[in-house]
Amino acid sequence: MIAALLIGALQLMGQEPAVTGAGATRGPGVTRGAGASAAETAASAAAIAGSKQDPAAVARGAKLYTQHCAGCHGATAKGGPGAPDLVRSLLVLDDEKGILIAPVLREGRPDKGMPKPNLTEPQIADIVAWLHVQTYQAGHRVTYEFKDVVTGNAKKGEEYFNANCGSCHSPTGDLAGIAKRYDPFSLQGRWLQPRGGRGGGRGAAAKAPSKAEITATVTLPNGQSVSGKLEHIDDFNIAVREPNGEYRSFDREGDTPKVEIHDPLKAHNELLHKLTDADIHNVTAYLVTLK
Ligand code: HEC
Numbered sequence: 001m002i003a004a005l006l007i008g009a010l011q012l013m014g015q016e017p018a019v020t021g022a023g024a025t026r027g028p029g030v031t032r033g034a035g036a037s038a039a040e041t042a043a044s045a046a047a048i049a050g051s052k053q054d055p056a057a058v059a060r061g062a063k064l065y066t067q068h069c070a071g072c073h074g075a076t077a078k079g080g081p082g083a084p085d086l087v088r089s090l091l092v093l094d095d096e097k098g099i100l101i102a103p104v105l106r107e108g109r110p111d112k113g114m115p116k117p118n119l120t121e122p123q124i125a126d127i128v129a130w131l132h133v134q135t136y137q138a139g140h141r142v143t144y145e146f147k148d149v150v151t152g153n154a155k156k157g158e159e160y161f162n163a164n165c166g167s168c169h170s171p172t173g174d175l176a177g178i179a180k181r182y183d184p185f186s187l188q189g190r191w192l193q194p195r196g197g198r199g200g201g202r203g204a205a206a207k208a209p210s211k212a213e214i215t216a217t218v219t220l221p222n223g224q225s226v227s228g229k230l231e232h233i234d235d236f237n238i239a240v241r242e243p244n245g246e247y248r249s250f251d252r253e254g255d256t257p258k259v260e261i262h263d264p265l266k267a268h269n270e271l272l273h274k275l276t277d278a279d280i281h282n283v284t285a286y287l288v289t290l291k
């Protein structure tokens with residue numbers, strides 16, 4: 001039950017209606033010719049470049065996604081009735097080159113409502129490339145649209161910060177002088193995607209990945225438990241690195257062994273889903289004043 005364990009990534013944010021008929025894939029905002037699906041238009045050229053994916057693979061992946069996945073996971077992978085948001089899925093966010101996603105696509109999760117899709121390995125790689133563009137784009141949603149990121153109202157941003165961020169951060173504590181460390185563009189990327197954008201990234205934000213490690217506790221049937229930095233998780237295996245540096249790997253079968261995952265950025269990330277674009281601009285405008 002990886003989905004339930006993975007930090008409630010699924011309960012977050014609004015879902016979009018699932019696509020059913022072929023015609024339904026033509027959402028608003030189609031710009032690449034009449035035949036383009038929402039999945040194709042959802043991968044902007046800037047995000048493809050930024051995420052360092054192969055544009056041809058992404059284009060193929062978009063078509064495959066529309067055909068095989070959109071009906072359940074939504075036209076742009078933000079979730080559909082009964083199927084999780086893949087853009088915010090930790091499994092997708094933590095994926096590198098399909099290591100985590102591919103097993104799900106090879107086998108499906110037939111007992112959990114996802115039938116085995118019959119895809120070849122190259123097709124799986126193409127869908128993975130498209131998904132990585134989506135997660136990259138979600139982390140940089142505003143930075144593409146505004147050249148000058150400091151368009152917000154710093155006063156309103158400060159109010160928002162005090163109400164929503166102040167429980168974990170302080171302008172005179174951990175965030176003191178943050179505007180000296182990052183230019184405004186990087187600063188915005190930094191707080192929108194503290195882990196530095198695994199799909200790639202740019203500037204100082206990308207070079208300084210968060211120190212906030214995801215940890216996991218594995219409890220074996222005999223009661224013994226092992227905790228450490230989460231190194232790997234998929235349906236069949238979990239690996240953690242214990243504080244003493246030892247790498248421990250366990251086979252998983254269903255809910256055995258018991259796995260608890262702790263992500264220090266969970267609350268930070270959940271908050272980001274609730275932000276409006278105006279909040280984003282205002283908060284960035286405020287953070288830029290923390291020199
Ligand atoms: C019939 C509906 C359906 C289809 C079609 C489908 N999925 Fe799923 N998918 C689900 C459901 C339901 C889950 C949640 C399973 C669970 O609870 O573990 C899921 C889970 C996933 C996950 C794991 C997410 C996580 O965070 O654990 C990934 C990745 C995924 N699907 C990708 C895809 C891709 C890519 C396609 C197309 C090739 C696809 N799915 C097609 C219903 C579907």
Ligand code: HEC
Binds near residue numbers: 168212
């Ligand atoms: C529940 C706690 C929590 C909340 C609420 C929260 N954050 Fe965070 N935030 C964190 C953690 C944990 C990190 C990771 C710190 C690290 O990487 O060392 C982080 C990282 C950051 C960073 C990067 C810091 C750096 O030095 O690079 C910024 C900027 C930031 N948050 C701003 C915000 C803003 C703005 C809000 C409100 C919209 C917010 N956070 C809400 C916990 C939180």
